[in-house]
Amino acid sequence: xxxxEPELAELHKKLEHHILxxxxxxxxxxxxxQMSFYQGFDEIKLPGCRPTEQRLERYDIKKYLTTEKVALDxxxxxxxxxxxxxxxxxxxxxxxxNPYLVNIGKDTQEFLNINxxxxxxxxFEDFKTTKKFDIIFSLANDDTIDGNTEFTFDEYIKKIxxxxxxxxxxxxxxxxxxxxxPELFKPKRLxxxxxxxxxxxxxxxxxxxxxxxxxxxxxxxxx
Numbered sequence: 001x002x003x004x005e006p007e008l009a010e011l012h013k014k015l016e017h018h019i020l021x022x023x024x025x026x027x028x029x030x031x032x033x034q035m036s037f038y039q040g041f042d043e044i045k046l047p048g049c050r051p052t053e054q055r056l057e058r059y060d061i062k063k064y065l066t067t068e069k070v071a072l073d074x075x076x077x078x079x080x081x082x083x084x085x086x087x088x089x090x091x092x093x094x095x096x097x098n099p100y101l102v103n104i105g106k107d108t109q110e111f112l113n114i115n116x117x118x119x120x121x122x123x124f125e126d127f128k129t130t131k132k133f134d135i136i137f138s139l140a141n142d143d144t145i146d147g148n149t150e151f152t153f154d155e156y157i158k159k160i161x162x163x164x165x166x167x168x169x170x171x172x173x174x175x176x177x178x179x180x181x182p183e184l185f186k187p188k189r190l191x192x193x194x195x196x197x198x199x200x201x202x203x204x205x206x207x208x209x210x211x212x213x214x215x216x217x218x219x220x221x222x223x
Contacts, residue, residue: 012046015046041080049208050206065089071085074139076105078108105119136170138171174218176212
């Protein structure tokens with residue numbers, strides 16, 4: 001690998017420090033423990049299990065993104081997708097329970113001088129805002145294995161619907177078990193299709209976990 005420029009090398013050092021703090025202090029499950037970062041970010045030459053820029057290309061949703069729209073990413077991890085999306089949207093909020101991951105995102109945001117992003121260290125259950133969003137991302141996040149999710153699926157969808165503007169879009173990526181088991185996903189799909197209008201559905205490549213090489217990606221519109 002080519003040697004990093006001094007500024008990027010210093011940023012990487014800062015971000016790795018947050019990973020070390022997480023390992024020492026965060027008691028919940030950490031995704032992608034075999035690598036330092038769950039999300040990769042080509043813009044800062046940082047590898048990870050799920051490459052940010054490639055994910056957005058695979059979702060193929062740029063037609064929904066405009067600089068007049070505001071968005072929310074639920075469970076944004078270290079916020080790299082939020083930071084990348086900020087190029088195409090008016091403003092993006094990310095909510096993430098793990099404060100060490102939020103610190104990674106904030107340091108990267110400062111390094112890239114991005115002014116239209118807010119990252120919130122909070123559970124989605126506890127997240128409070130007066131905003132309404134044009135786009136909400138729920139990317140493999142409706143149920144987690146870290147033991148920190150308390151919402152039932154109905155409660156999760158109800159909160160999303162309350163935050164989403166009429167005519168707004170919900171970008172949905174399945175959690176690993178739902179991807180290949182239609183019967184497991186069926187009850188959730190019935191609720192989603194009752195609350196929203198399904199516009200698109202596709203399978204997209206996914207590098208993590210390795211036994212789930214694809215995930216189901218759906219685009220819904222708020223009725």
